Amino acid sequence: MKILVIADIHGNAEALQAVLNKDGDADRTIFLGDAVLPGPQANETIELMKNMPQGINIFGNHDYEVVEPSLFDEWPPHWLAYNKWILDHFDQAGYDYMKTFQPEGEYEQDGIPMLLRHGYLSGGVRHLVPNTPDDKFVELGGGSDCRYVLFGHSHIQFRRTVNGQEFINPGSVGQNRCGRQAACYGLFEDGVFRHCNVPYDNRPWLEAIDRITPLHDFPEFLQRQKNGMITGFGIGEHEPWIRFSEEGYW
């Protein structure tokens, strides 16, 4: 049994295609949230998701914004323009597909009970990263006694054992933040997990974001998004991701 573990695609179809080209022969997929927002290839991403090995899709914070757009009402105007354009051009079939996503929770996969979470913690520490204190992982585990807790959201590939529980982040498919031009993901093969990555062609993404005409009113923001894609730092070079990049994380 081979299970593909992916998270944080963020509307990057070439990145997902590269993962599927390499390991699309998996028996199942566990998707840990953030499918299309904010990224310029929403419909293409959903088409690929529909054709990937079927398994379980968990809602991420940006997926809730697709089904309930009022969640981003208060965002700054450039982000509002970006999200609004994406959703205005999003096919009804995409909405229908995303409404089938499941809430975070305990799910058995290949006979192994797993806690599947997107990884968002409210208040204070929002992203779990390799140097986050143990108590935040315990909080993410939420009292579950599942051996595995799979989560995404921080866009860093790492794993950590706390009180005998294994916390695994497969990294981000479509928006790496550790300065590397690659789609990151993970595989469970016969119950053993490993991290993977694959390079992809970023040019179609860069061309797609250029076609979002409302962003031409925010040229600095548009350029920042493109720079993030080109450098492999996603939404920009920020700590703590710069440090993790230097430490060799993907």
Ligand SMILES: [Fe+2]
């Ligand atoms: Fe997220």
